[in-house]
Amino acid sequence: MTGASMQDRVVLRAPGVSVTIDLAAGGRAVSWTIDDVEVIGSRSSAPVEYGMYPMAPWAGRVRDNSLSFGGAEYSLAPNHGVWALHGTVLGSKSRLVDQASSNDRSVATIVTDLGPEWPWAGRLTSHWEVAADAVRTRLTLEAEEQSFPGVLGWHPWFNRRIGAGEPAIWSLTGPLLAERLEAFQLSGAFVPVDLGSRAFDDTFLVASRAASIEWPGQLRIDISSSHPWFVVFDELADYICIEPQSGPPNGINDSQVAPVTVVAPGEPLSLVNEWRITRGQPAG
Numbered sequence: 027m028t029g030a031s032m033q034d035r036v037v038l039r040a041p042g043v044s045v046t047i048d049l050a051a052g053g054r055a056v057s058w059t060i061d062d063v064e065v066i067g068s069r070s071s072a073p074v075e076y077g078m079y080p081m082a083p084w085a086g087r088v089r090d091n092s093l094s095f096g097g098a099e100y101s102l103a104p105n106h107g108v109w110a111l112h113g114t115v116l117g118s119k120s121r122l123v124d125q126a127s128s129n130d131r132s133v134a135t136i137v138t139d140l141g142p143e144w145p146w147a148g149r150l151t152s153h154w155e156v157a158a159d160a161v162r163t164r165l166t167l168e169a170e171e172q173s174f175p176g177v178l179g180w181h182p183w184f185n186r187r188i189g190a191g192e193p194a195i196w197s198l199t200g201p202l203l204a205e206r207l208e209a210f211q212l213s214g215a216f217v218p219v220d221l222g223s224r225a226f227d228d229t230f231l232v233a234s235r236a237a238s239i240e241w242p243g244q245l246r247i248d249i250s251s252s253h254p255w256f257v258v259f260d261e262l263a264d265y266i267c268i269e270p271q272s273g274p275p276n277g278i279n280d281s282q283v284a285p286v287t288v289v290a291p292g293e294p295l296s297l298v299n300e301w302r303i304t305r306g307q308p309a310g
Contacts, residue, residue, distance in 0.1 A: 036122055038132035038156040043303070045156050053120035053136040053152050054079035055182075058161070060245060060303055067185040069265055073117040074106045078182035080165050081112040082150040083140055083289070085179035086229075086257060086275025087210050093145075093279055095175055100145045112181060114143045115150050131157040146174040148289065161301040166294050173290040175278035178297040179257070179271035184239055186264050192242045196266055197221065198256060199236040204229040204274060204283065212274060214282045225261040229274050232256050237268050245305055252298040255284075272297045 034050040046057040055078040058066045068076035091110040093100040102110035105117075115138045124135040136152045147170040155162040165178045186193045203219035204212045206228060216231055232254050240246040251270040255277075259267040272295060274283045289295045 036125065036134055036136070038125075038134055038154055039127065040131050040156045041158040043156055043158055043161070045154065045161060047134065047136065047154070048077070049120045049122060049136065051077070052079050052116040052118050053138050053150075054116065058182075061305065063188050063245070065185060065188060065245070065247070066183055067265060069183060069262065072106060074112055074181070076183055078180060079112075079116045080138075080150060080152055081177075081179035081181055081269075081271070082115050082138075082165065082167050083144055083148065083174065083176045083178075084113050084278045085177045085181075085269070085271045085273070086277075087111055089209075089211055089276050089279055093175070095278075096173075103143055105143075112179075114141045115139075116181075120152075131155060144174075146170075146172050148174065150178075159303050161303075163299045163301070165297045167289050167296075168294045169289045169291050171291060173288050175286050176289040176295045177271060177273040177277040177287065178295060179255075179269050180297075180299060181267060181269050184266045184268065186262075186266055188241050188244060191244045194239050194241045194266055196239045196258065196260065196268055197237065198230055198232050198258070199234040199238075201230040201232045201256070204231060210275065212276065212283045226258045227261055228258060230256045230258065237270070239266060239268055243306065245303070248300075248302040248304070250300045250302070252296070270297065270299050 036047040038045045042061045044059045045055050048056045066078050088110050091102045118138050120136045120138040133155045138150045140148045151166040153164040167176045202216040205215040235251045235254050237249040253272045255271040257269040
């Protein structure tokens with residue numbers, strides 16, 4: 027994790043809930059506590075492996091680290107191993123443009139430029155609202171002068187255990203699994219899946235646009251999304267990542283799985299999520 031100075035930290039508080047955002051690391055949440063219990067963590071100091079960060083202007087892996095758009099080919103530089111992964115903003119410097127609080131909630135708006143690694147000028151605006159019963163987020167991707175393809179997403183590293191309780195369980199409501207080929211590429215086919223059958227590092231099409239993570243008897247977070255795409259990574263012993271996205275991995279690059287979303291000047295792309303909190307929720 028970055029050694030951010032205090033002026034780079036934004037703390038949003040509501041009764042029993044606190045979210046700390048690091049402006050020096052792409053406007054990511056580096057802490058989210060509910061009744062003093064930390065729900066997000068850190069696998070490592072690599073930018074893709076800690077906290078809860080926005081993914082923009084793409085999410086997931088891009089096939090061959092190459093983007094085809096408007097009749098031209100663009101190379102995207104690897105940022106995690108051999109992959110151009112999760113966009114360009116996750117390690118960028120962000121700026122706070124607005125912050126306010128009341129007795130029952132806090133809000134903040136944060137802007138991050140897409141940076142020189144992206145072929146077009148644009149920006150990501152992250153709006154946070156923290157209340158006692160929910161965290162609400164809105165990501166907005168904007169093009170400045172030229173259109174470009176875009177996918178947005180959130181990547182939270184949820185701790186699998188909080189306190190001494192049972193490990194977390196997760197669920198998607200009515201999912202279809204996006205069939206995966208070699209090198210994480212999607213075939214375009216969708217199949218029913220038993221979520222208890224194995225560990226996943228996979229994409230799901232979820233018509234209900236709903237997911238959840240639950241620490242039995244302690245806490246539950248229900249996730250609703252403006253879009254039907256989720257990626258789940260639960261192959262590790264200590265963390266579970268449930269990632270709402272506006273489109274699938276490689277969604278900036280082809281229309282085999284879903285239509286490519288084009289962000290144009292005056293025509294932004296938004297991803298809206300609610301992370302609703304239920305305390306003391308028994309396993310259901």
